Amino acid sequence: MADAHAHGGGNLVPVLLSFSVFSRPSAVPAGSGYEVLIQKFLSIYGAQIDVHRKFLMQLFSEEWGQYIDLPKGFTISEKCRLRLVPLQTDITALGNLSPATTVFFCCDMQERFRPAIKYFGDIISVGQRLLQGARILGIPVIVSEQYPKGLGSTVQEMDLTGAKMVFPKTKFSMVLPDVEAALAEIPGARSIVLFGVETHVCIQQTALDLIGRGFEVHIVADATSSRSMMDRMFALERLARIGIIVTTSESVLLQLVADKEHPKFKEIQNIIKASAPESGLLSKV
Template structure:
């Protein structure tokens, strides 16, 4: 991973960063994504020690297959600067771990043992406002049923349920790992991150619900930023506006989100006609999912 670093001239070393010493151990603020946690490391800790510290703090959020750069905040420049290869900690500082963008196209392979389903804000008050809401409820039923058959964990959010109501009764949330209220658009909140930390094998998130251009989009972007592979189920997500939905799906596809369908997801998860659960999944999809008006708007 060291080869991904840009070498910085020696004059930008610790002496130019106005930070203070604390003794045998150095206080460091470790930041990843929007989160920051204070900790400490031994004086003279280098790159490997810092990476291990980041992994100990944020391991369940970090895709170790990706390349990263460590940056230190420079008071002189008022922004973060890539640390040089020979960088060691000698004084108190602020560090952040930044995933590097890659051109690698996600393959989109799914398996029950590495997948979690996210059901986003499928609530009663949205029923009259969201286009083809009845159809996406129908598809959501298929997905939740498939998750129960295959033993896939399900995380369910409800946007301000005090005002917008609970998840619609048609969706059976029996066995869901987590059902939680939120006001933030993204589902990626501390309680969700804690739930994901209990599922260290999970690499793929199958995401569906409303609204495509708001909570679905923000959740997908936050998950991708944490190294997860995200599958948005096109026939199980909608918005009040079909234009908003269309451009959100286009944007998500450009960021590496995989836009799929419920039948494709369920069949990919069983993978083989000889899978012991194939017949049960086949029964779910015998009748094709409703196409409604969503088809021409993808």
């Protein structure tokens, strides 16, 4: 959309301002920057935005086919599409999970990674438990495949029956416009349970993008790995420090049922009867 150049400082530049699932056309003087655009956003969406939050400004890039972050020093000189992303400022998360507000993200559990990823067999086994639990509890599952043409499809052991979305990607993060649109269709989605490979690349970048958009993120340590245990462990440590919850598959599944009297408790209990494999997480203990 960045094609119609404005000339002269007084000219108005057409902009499309997006917030959540809403978009409104507007115009700002050529040369406007971050502060002017924030004020314009607040004048349009003020009632829906918590003004005490910090914001990230993003521009839609035709070249990349997705929104990209803008530095504070930019100015608007041509027709464009902008959106405001509220940043989570309080990183203290309690980590409560309920099926009604939870979505599972399964990241790049593909065939070509099998020989390279440490403890991949264990990761697949735990991933299967999580997918089974999601089906029992009616939790939406979003599945990504990194460059499937070269890296193959999701491994056959992982049953993707009922997944809300299985999509190919080249970007490391799973947070793409189609995924954001799918999340917007899930009323009350607040907590993302994230697992797959590689911990220090696609998992880490997905987690950072999600927490930046105000979601609470739970990374399942025993269903997440890398080619290198050093990369895996330092990524988990870094993510835990910024308020992302590093947890285990059994903890997630039992938190979601919450009560022995839950109608699905017995089915979940059957999944976790045998303890999940440790997948190298206790090698230092």
